[in-house]
Amino acid sequence: MAWPERTIGMSETDNTWFLPGPEDTDRLASAVAGSLMELSREGPICVALQGELGAGKTSWVRAMLQGSGYPGRVVSPTYTLLEPYSVGEFTVLHLDLYRLSDPGELEFLGLEDMVAPLTIICAEWPERGEGALPSPDLELRFSYKGEGRQLRILAFSEPGRRWLETVRLQASKIGL
Ligand SMILES: Nc1ncnc2c1ncn2[C@@H]1O[C@H](COP(=O)(O)OP(=O)(O)OP(=O)(O)O)[C@@H](O)[C@H]1O
Ligand SMILES: [Mg+2]
Numbered sequence: 001m002a003w004p005e006r007t008i009g010m011s012e013t014d015n016t017w018f019l020p021g022p023e024d025t026d027r028l029a030s031a032v033a034g035s036l037m038e039l040s041r042e043g044p045i046c047v048a049l050q051g052e053l054g055a056g057k058t059s060w061v062r063a064m065l066q067g068s069g070y071p072g073r074v075v076s077p078t079y080t081l082l083e084p085y086s087v088g089e090f091t092v093l094h095l096d097l098y099r100l101s102d103p104g105e106l107e108f109l110g111l112e113d114m115v116a117p118l119t120i121i122c123a124e125w126p127e128r129g130e131g132a133l134p135s136p137d138l139e140l141r142f143s144y145k146g147e148g149r150q151l152r153i154l155a156f157s158e159p160g161r162r163w164l165e166t167v168r169l170q171a172s173k174i175g176l
Contacts, residue, residue: 015164017176020148022059024176028151029060030067031170032163037068037090037120039137039159044119046134048126051142056149057124060140061094064122077124082109091119097128106132138163 019025039045049057062074070087077083077096085092093114100106106129115121115134126133137160141152155161 014168015154016150016152017171018145018148018150019056019176022056025056025059025149025151026063026067027174028167028171028176029063031174032167033064033068035166036064036163037087037092039163040090040118040120042159043117044115044121044134045138045159046121046136047123048133048136048139049122049124049142050126050139052144055142055144056151057140057142058096060142060151061092061122061124065092065094081105082111084114089118093119093121095121095123095126095129095133097123097125100125100128103129103132136160 017028019028036045036047049060051057058076065074065085065087068087070085072085074085074094075083077094078098081095081097081100083094085094091114093111095111097106111132121134123129123133123136126136135156137155137157139154139156141154143150143152153164153167155164
C-alpha cells in the first residue's frame with residue numbers, strides 16, 4: 001500500500017481545532033502555555049492573535065496566564081494597549097492594538113526596550129501595529145463556529161513549529 005502523499009504543506013486538520021465552549025479554550029490554552037513560555041529562552045516570542053471582536057483572543061491569553069500560575073486578575077488591554085505580566089522568570093506582554101491610531105504610538109509604550117529573551121508578546125489586532133511589532137512566530141486565528149470557536153494556528157519560525165507540535169499532542173491528550 002502506498003502512503004498518502006504529505007510532503008507539501010499541512011492538511012487543515014493538522015492545525016485547526018474546534019473549541020465547543022469557553023472551558024475548552026481554557027483547557028487547551030492552559031495545557032500549552034508552559035511550552036510557549038519555554039520557547040522564549042532562545043529569544044522573544046511573538047504571537048499574533050487574530051479574530052473578530054469576541055472571538056476569544058483575550059480569553060486565550062487569560063487562560064494561558066492563569067494556567068501557568070499567574071494568580072492575579074487578567075484584564076483586557078483595550079484601553080491601556082499593554083498589560084505586562086510576570087510569570088516566574090517569564091514576562092508576558094499582552095497587547096490589544098484595536099485603539100491604536102498609528103503604529104508609531106507603540107514607541108510611547110517603550111515596547112522595543114521590553115522585547116528580550118524570556119518575553120512573550122501576545123498581540124490582539126497586530127495589524128494595527130504593523131512595522132512596530134516584531135514579526136510573529138505564530139498566528140492564532142479564532143473564528144466563530146456555531147456556539148463555539150474554531151482555532152487555527154500557523155507557525156512562521158522554527159520555535160513556532162515546535163510549539164505547534166506540542167499543541168497537537170496536548171489537544172489530542174485532552175480530547176480536542
Ligand atoms: N470555545 C468557546 N466557545 C464559546 N465561547 C467562547 C469560547 N472561548 C471563549 N468564548 C467566549 O467568547 C468571548 C470571547 O471574548 P474575548 O474578550 O476573549 O474576545 P476577543 O477576541 O479578545 O475580543 P476583542 O477583539 O473585543 O478584544 C467570551 O465571552 C468567552 O467566554
Ligand atoms: Mg480582546
